[in-house]
Amino acid sequence: GSGVTQTPTILWELKESDALMNCSHTKDSSYYQMYWYRQLPGEGMKQVVFITPSSQPDYSGEFSKDKFSARKAVAESGSFTVKKLETGDSGMYFCAVSEHSDTDNKYSCTKTPVFQQDVIYHV
Template identity: 60%
Template sequence: MTAGLITLSAALLCLIDGSDVTQTPLLWVMEGQSATMNCSHTKDHSHDQMYWYRQLPEEGMKQIVFTTAYIDHQYESGFSADKFPATKKDALTGSLTVERLLFNDSGVYFCAVSKHSDTGD
């Protein structure tokens, strides 16, 4: 079995303005290894929610996980902490790792940040 090269590219997404969000731009990683993407922003500390998305070739964008530093991460159906461990230790930074990379993990991974909004009724 020959190991192949996996491409993980990144794009920025923010619900307000992506110019304040920075993300690992491009990773080339060998199949079977892990890859970690970092995300940070310069908005205020109220933007403490971070979302990670993935878009595979020929597919639409899918949310992987929702994170904050204060509650357990919430993974979407089809994604798990074993394959996609995420960290979020403070309001301004976070990371997503893709473990045991396979060729079909190649795609575009997005980080998005937003602030908590409680609109009530």
């Protein structure tokens, strides 16, 4: 395996609620760089944010802290939140970690599908 674990594995949330995902790895502390990506249905994967324990989140392109939150206090784990879910936020969210090195850029990835739903169904 990749040594990277993302929880939850599937996330169903109500509209206007927040979707929180966690990512951790069992690699050594040199893997302190974390990336979060989003893939909407029918589209390619886009990088949302890059973060390290010593930096503020670095958002890409159209993505901003108004909609997304990334936290990372230690090398081995971090979290990502999609705020105030809308229908258009349903998709696949990927966590990846990489090792900072002058000679190599090893990389591991995992994912969580997120579904916004308008009602909760009770069985």
